[in-house]
Amino acid sequence: MPNTFSISGLANVLYIDLSNETSKVVERQDLHDKYLGGTGVATMLMNEGSKEGTDALDPVSPVVLSIGPLSGIFPCCTKVVSVFRSPLTGEFGESHAGGRLAMAMRFAGYSSIVITGRAKRPVYISIHNNDIAFKDASSIWGLSSTTDIGKILRNVEPNIGKRSIIRIGTAGENGVRYASVNVDTYRHFGRLGLGAVFGAKNLKAIVVSGDGEIEIPDKSTYSNTYKKIFSNIVETDLMDKYHDLGTTENILPLNELNGLPTRNLQQTSFEYAETISGENFADNYLVRKISCAHCPIGCIHIAMLKTLFAPLHEYEVKHISYDYELVYALGTNLGILTPESVLELIDRCEQYGVDIISMGGVLAWATEMSMHKRFTTGETMNVSLKWGDVTNYLRAIDLIIESPNEFYSALAKGVVFASRKYGGDDFALHAGGLEIPGYHTGVGNLVGLTVGVRHSHVDNGGYSIDQKAFKNNLSDKEIVDLLIFEDDIRGVLNSLTICLFARGIYTYDTIIEALAAIGIERSEEELIELGRDIFMKKYELKRKFGFDLDDVRFPSRFFETASTNGMIDEARVQNVLSMYKDRRWSTGKT
């Protein structure tokens, strides 16, 4: 018989201790009543579990995975929030992934999973309903491909169609500070190095599945609300962009607007943008579009890469997911000229399980350094990086993952670490220690990345505020207001683990209706306050981990290359940052 969960019973936290291979379930209604789920609950669980004087890769540092009350119940509530201490920045780490994991956790009966300790041998955790097993992963530790690891686990684990398989590659095993966790092949906990935290715990993979059912208190209200949200997604054009070309639709407009970082932000438009545009990928390489479980949008674009591996027309065909950030990071930012080369680079990173935006940032910085002859051939092991040189980029990726010497080991720690060691910090492009995403749009983007809790473009969408500023000439005060509004509403969306692509569907009114349909009453004021409270709680954690907004310094390259809104004036950025701090913390002190 499947387990049946009442809505009020969706607050179970599964605590796993890898050191002793033990687990227990505790109902944390207290946290869920206050923070709903997702990012809010995960932040509080992290706060409870993190200990003073430990670092990101210390076995006691927890990894928290959380879903929200709408997961598995309404469409597009598909994300799982992971919270951890980032081995890349040393401070608050948070990354979100779709795929099937949220569904699997919901129907296994867990709103959060908290993992601490370090296993004595490589293990993977198998979670099927109430059965938690710690299984030997020695035979898959060291395998060179995350795709193959997925195939092997699919063969030995039950519950086809209901399970989610998340795993690390050799990047995570080797402690590359920006290693990712692969989720169901085409999704990832990409940013800030969760893969290295898994590796430090000797944790190769987690398999989750469940057969539970959820008892909805008022089926008629639920059904009507569901239909309304669903038809808004599929019968309007609100989500067309994501299904049609996907986020690569942004390549040509951002190129046109001088917002597309190119060759380590030496330029903001790329002369071969047409060749690697979303349009060209769709017309000539796209073979299918897929969705996270319980999402009708289907934004995940899969391209086919066909390569000759032997005479007599022997081909290998690979299916590789692509999106805007990947095409920027391993395309324009490295001066790569063809979609085949971009796909080849994406695939190499995917197989190792490494964050592609960070890898692109590291390679772009290293290319500039290399072209200025700032490294010796002994250090680089004769790999001479040049814009567009895909062969040497592939070799450099291999060496960064293997880290055979001090030089590649430094590159495996990110641009901040590498530039402190070798120089070139003026063009080591990061915000808060995290390599930058694919936007150079103006003040909103730079301040948004700096103040965002994850230093990610999705924290507050500063790049999109700049695009509004480009059209409507926003004042600095209006930019600050919009950043704060977005920080806070995204805190709410992320507590409900709603995919941010569906933020146009889930307005405050819709969120209130969806929560009410399952018996959770919240007003708009309460939700706004919740978003603000979560932001503040994250900043408390950031400070505990050593982050101080007053210490931020910007690489000068940001102010030397034209953006969508023209040249960016550093004094203006500092002024907007100061206005933001005053608005958030009335004393201006973070």
Ligand code: SF4
């Ligand atoms: S829009 Fe894309 S990323 Fe978001 S839930 Fe749907 S398929 Fe997943």
